[in-house]
Amino acid sequence: MLNDCAPGAVIEFKPHKTWVHWNGRTYWDLPLGKHGARQNPEIQIGHVKRMARFFEILDCAKKSLRLQ
C-alpha cells in the first residue's frame, strides 16, 4: 500500500511503536511489529486505515488494500 500510495515512505522500528515517515510527516503509532499482523490482522488493518487518513491517502489505500 505504501509503495502504491506513499512512494518513498520510510519505516522505522522503535522500541514500542513503528514510525512511518512520508511527505515531511510522521505517523508515530503503528503497532505493526515482527509478528503483529499474524496476531491480530483486524486491528492492524484498522490502524493502517487511520494512518492512511492521517497522510490523506485513504482513497488510494482502500483501492490498494481492496477495503470498503
Next chain:
Amino acid sequence: MTHYPLLFARREKVEGNGFIARVAVSGRVLLTGEEDGEFWVEGVNPGGMAANGKTANEALAQFCQDFLAVLFDIASDAKDFEGFREQVKRFFEDTSRPALQEWEEAVQQVRAGEVDAGWLIKRPAETKLGVEVTLFSQPAATNNHLGEMALAA
C-alpha cells in the same frame, strides 16, 4: 457512526538520555463509535496516532497508553533534551486534517444537542491547545496531575 469531539489533557514524566522531562499537553482527539460496535480514538493534536477498544473507555485508556509509548520512543531516539523537546513539539503540532474537520463538525453537533457524552465533563471547544516540554529538576507534589478527557462544546 457517532463522533465525539474531546479535549485531552495529560502531564507525563519521561526519562531520556541524560535528562528527565515533563510533558504537559492540552490536545484534541476524535472519539468515534463505529457501526461494528468498536470505538476508535484518533489524535487531532497530537496527530499521527490512533487507538481502539471495545468500549469508549477502553479506547481512551489505550490512547493514553499509546501516547506515553510514543513519548518513550521519542525519548529513546533523542540525543539530548533539546532534541526530545523539538520532536515532541513536531509530534503535537502535526495536525490530522481529516480528523480535525470531523472534530469541528462534531462540536457543532454537541452544541446543537445532537451528540452528548454524559460520562464526560464539558469544556469550551476553544480551550487553549499546546504542549510544554520542560526539564524536570525540582520534584514537587504540586506537579502531580491526573489528566482529563472532556467533551468539547
